Amino acid sequence: xxxxxxxxxxxxxxxxxxxxxxxxxxxxxxxxxxxxxxxxxxxxxxxxxxxxxxxxxxxxxxxxxxxxxxxxxxxxxxxxxxxxxxxxxxxxxxxxxxxxxxxxxxxxxxxxxxxxxxxxxxxxxxxxxxxxxxxxxxxxxxxxxxxxxxxxxxxxxxxxxxxxxxxxxxxxxxxxxxxxxxxxxxxxxxxxxxxxxxxxxxxxxxxxxxxxxxxxxxxxxxxxxxxxxxxxxxxxxxxxxxxxxxxxxxxxxxxxxxxxxxxxxxxxxxxxxxxxxxxxxxxxxxxxxxxxxxxxxxxxx
Amino acid sequence: xxxxxxxxxxxxxxxxxxxxxxxxxxxxxxxxxxxxxxxxxxxxxxxxxxxxxxxxxxxxxxxxxxxxxxxxxxxxxxxxxxxxxxxxxxxxxxxxxxxxxxxxxxxxxxxxxxxxxxxxxxxxxxxxxxxxxxxxxxxxxxxxxxxxxxxxxxxxxxxxxxxxxxxxxxxxxxxxxxxxxxxxxxxxxxxxxxxxxxxxxxxxxxxxxxxxxxxxxxxxxxxxxxxxxxxxxxxxxxxxxxxxxxxxxxxxxxxxxxxxxxxxxxxxxxxxxxxxxxxxxxxxxxxxxxxxxxxxxxxxxxxxxxxxxxxxxxxxxxxxxxxxxxxxxxxxxxxxxxxxxxxxxxxxxxxxxxxxxxxxxxxxxxxxxxxxxxxxxxxxxxxxxxxxxxxxxxxxxxxxxxxxxxxxxxxxxxxxx
Numbered sequence: 001x002x003x004x005x006x007x008x009x010x011x012x013x014x015x016x017x018x019x020x021x022x023x024x025x026x027x028x029x030x031x032x033x034x035x036x037x038x039x040x041x042x043x044x045x046x047x048x049x050x051x052x053x054x055x056x057x058x059x060x061x062x063x064x065x066x067x068x069x070x071x072x073x074x075x076x077x078x079x080x081x082x083x084x085x086x087x088x089x090x091x092x093x094x095x096x097x098x099x100x101x102x103x104x105x106x107x108x109x110x111x112x113x114x115x116x117x118x119x120x121x122x123x124x125x126x127x128x129x130x131x132x133x134x135x136x137x138x139x140x141x142x143x144x145x146x147x148x149x150x151x152x153x154x155x156x157x158x159x160x161x162x163x164x165x166x167x168x169x170x171x172x173x174x175x176x177x178x179x180x181x182x183x184x185x186x187x188x189x190x191x192x193x194x195x196x197x198x199x200x201x202x203x204x205x206x207x208x209x210x211x212x213x214x215x216x217x218x219x220x221x222x223x224x225x226x227x228x229x230x231x232x233x234x235x236x237x238x239x240x241x242x243x244x245x246x247x248x249x250x251x252x253x254x255x256x257x258x259x260x261x262x263x264x265x266x267x268x269x270x271x272x273x274x275x276x277x278x279x280x281x282x283x284x285x286x287x288x289x290x291x292x293x294x295x296x297x298x299x300x301x
Numbered sequence: 302x303x304x305x306x307x308x309x310x311x312x313x314x315x316x317x318x319x320x321x322x323x324x325x326x327x328x329x330x331x332x333x334x335x336x337x338x339x340x341x342x343x344x345x346x347x348x349x350x351x352x353x354x355x356x357x358x359x360x361x362x363x364x365x366x367x368x369x370x371x372x373x374x375x376x377x378x379x380x381x382x383x384x385x386x387x388x389x390x391x392x393x394x395x396x397x398x399x400x401x402x403x404x405x406x407x408x409x410x411x412x413x414x415x416x417x418x419x420x421x422x423x424x425x426x427x428x429x430x431x432x433x434x435x436x437x438x439x440x441x442x443x444x445x446x447x448x449x450x451x452x453x454x455x456x457x458x459x460x461x462x463x464x465x466x467x468x469x470x471x472x473x474x475x476x477x478x479x480x481x482x483x484x485x486x487x488x489x490x491x492x493x494x495x496x497x498x499x500x501x502x503x504x505x506x507x508x509x510x511x512x513x514x515x516x517x518x519x520x521x522x523x524x525x526x527x528x529x530x531x532x533x534x535x536x537x538x539x540x541x542x543x544x545x546x547x548x549x550x551x552x553x554x555x556x557x558x559x560x561x562x563x564x565x566x567x568x569x570x571x572x573x574x575x576x577x578x579x580x581x582x583x584x585x586x587x588x589x590x591x592x593x594x595x596x597x598x599x600x601x602x603x604x605x606x607x608x609x610x611x612x613x614x615x616x617x618x619x620x621x622x623x624x625x626x627x628x629x630x631x632x633x634x635x636x637x638x639x640x641x642x643x644x645x646x647x648x649x650x651x652x653x654x655x656x657x658x659x660x661x662x663x664x665x666x667x668x669x670x671x672x673x674x675x676x677x678x679x680x681x682x683x684x685x686x687x688x689x690x691x692x693x694x695x696x697x698x699x700x701x702x703x704x705x706x707x708x709x710x711x712x713x714x715x716x717x718x
Contacts, residue, residue, distance in 0.1 A: 004553065004585045005516040008308035008387040017589035018548045021529040025602050025643070049577035050589070053542060054534035137378045144377040160375065164711045165401060165626045167408040168700045169548075170640050174709040188389055190380045274336070 016185035020050040026173035030130035034060040036072035037248040039134025059086040065111040066093040067250040090122030120156040142293035156299035222255025312391040312406040314430040315416035324485035326357025331492035334381035385511040400674040401626040407437035423465035435473035450484040454497040524552030526606040527642035544591035550697035555583040559609040569596040603644040621715035631671040637703040654678040692716035
């Protein structure tokens with residue numbers, strides 16, 4: 001070997017592995033928040049690397065809104081089986097049935113905001129003291145100030161003004177009973193880094209990320225997939241388009257883009273010329289300028 | 302994307318008046334790192350506020366409280382990539398009361414951008430920024446003399462700032478300082494070379510960031526491997542494997558190396574260096590690996606594996622330059638948990654030797670209270686030995702934080718002298 005420096009992707013990988021090993025050492029009962037999206041897939045892969053040849057010492061936790069893409073659930077179940085991990089599911093439907101939350105009404109009703117209650121309930125009932133997420137600082141302005149180790153109080157809430165300073169690579173995960181941490185190992189990755197990494201590592205990802213034919217409806221400047229949960233407005237039509245998704249959320253709020261990219265290589269090329277942010281197709285972020293900050297304060301992902 | 306592209310982390314210190322937000326906005330905008338929907342949102346806000354054109358500073362707008370009060374509360378991280386490198390900006394507010402944020406941003410930086418208003422020259426704040434950059438041992442300092450458009454792009458104004466800066470910086474420990482005349486607002490010498498300053502022979506800011514030599518920023522001499530956790534798979538293919546997982550803090554480790562485990566002092570040889578992607582012959586900082594040893598000796602989290610012919614100091618008394626980060630003040634004799642690499646022990650601040658007056662940068666020996674944003678030299682005693690190097694030699698094994706056990710908050714950050 002002639003060079004003694006890492007390229008940027010190796011350095012990001014090494015940083016994330018370091019963070020995941022700190023989680024294992026500093027917490028009793030950590031879980032990986034697994035959505036089936038590319039970021040949580042990358043985090044799970046990094047956890048494999050961090051503890052190889054041992055098994056990942058965390059369970060996966062999925063907040064099931066009941067409005068999932070069927071492909072996402074299939075992907076999740078296959079992954080769990082392959083890695084031999086335990087899956088914890090928090091069900092939004094159950095939270096609704098138990099009267100913990102009420103379903104939103106109207107045309108733009110989603111279950112996005114309801115997830116927070118289910119997530120916090122699942123964290124509490126499973127005595128989770130650390131939830132590892134795939135959040136990235138480049139995603140959104142409220143996330144630009146997020147720590148690697150992000151402290152949550154008794155109520156699971158985030159107080160941006162009262163975060164612990166984080167210096168060098170020394171992480172302070174000390175907490176009291178009932179509190180928990182959110183940890184973000186890929187904080188410093190951008191969307192492009194994630195795609196370059198998925199291509200380099202040849203990771204398997206849900207088919208939804210690749211261009212495919214789908215029935216869609218044009219709403220809020222993007223192609224929303226048609227599903228049983230969608231109520232059509234009089235002026236809306238179902239069309240057939242070749243699309244793919246840049247992010248995966250609920251089937252009711254995740255907009256697709258028209259695309260021909262049906263291989264990882266083509267996706268990487270497409271993302272590198274993209275002129276819109278990936279969350280631009282998420283109607284949950286369009287509700288207000290501080291939509292993400294407000295949800296984060298309440299305990300959202 | 303070229304395989305050898307490196308990651309450069311830099312910090313920008315300065316207040317709104319220095320044009321810091323405009324500079325970051327300019328870097329992101331001119332390097333085409335801003336998306337159309339972000340641009341549209343900024344254009345809308347600029348218009349609402351009655352600005353002419355696009356106010357680049359709005360790109361770095363953060364949380365609601367900050368927007369309402371027009372200030373920056375916290376360190377924000379921003380990202381951009383050029384065909385040569387990936388960049389992480391730690392965007393920190395520069396007021397005197399935010400010393401703690403500057404220290405935070407500086408702790409991981411390869412380079413610091415210090416902004417100077419060409420009209421005002423070096424001011425108290427410039428000296429403070431340079432002092433913190435040198436205290437945190439940021440390897441490269443780029444002094445950007447901004448608003449050159451407001452002094453008619455005058456070479457004299459530029460030279461005056463260099464003279465002022467060198468007058469006081471000769472007393473600081475900085476290795477690499479460069480001076481770049483820019484106009485963030487007009488874009489001169491930020492990404493593109495300025496045509497208004499033919500007298501300037503150096504490179505524009507972005508080119509400097511893309512080419513400055515950073516491979517040597519990490520110590521590659523002293524092999525230090527703090528153990529984070531022990532891997533014991535106990536599965537069929539790895540029945541007896543015992544791997545010590547961690548990130549190489551500095552130096553290079555090779556299979557067959559004679560090593561010592563600290564603090565126990567047991568010696569052994571490196572049997573293998575393992576990763577998910579296969580075994581390696583050698584590993585260097587900052588790689589995350591796991592190590593197995595020839596001998597079955599007791600190794601656990603908090604231990605450090607080092608080459609037997611090059612060891613750190615193993616001590617319980619350390620002198621530290623401490624930055625106090627918490628609203629609750631402290632005095633000597635208070636106890637805390639000290640975090641150092643993968644170790645944590647109980648520690649006591651034994652003595653406050655002096656405090657730096659952040660206005661004059663002079664030492665003050667008549668005050669023994671540690672208040673938020675203070676920088677002090679202190680003596681600390683720990684209940685068990687730590688394996689340390691001086692911060693000047695090693696930013697990883699030379700740094701500590703203090704945690705208050707009754708609140709669990711991180712209250713101080715320190716650099717071992």
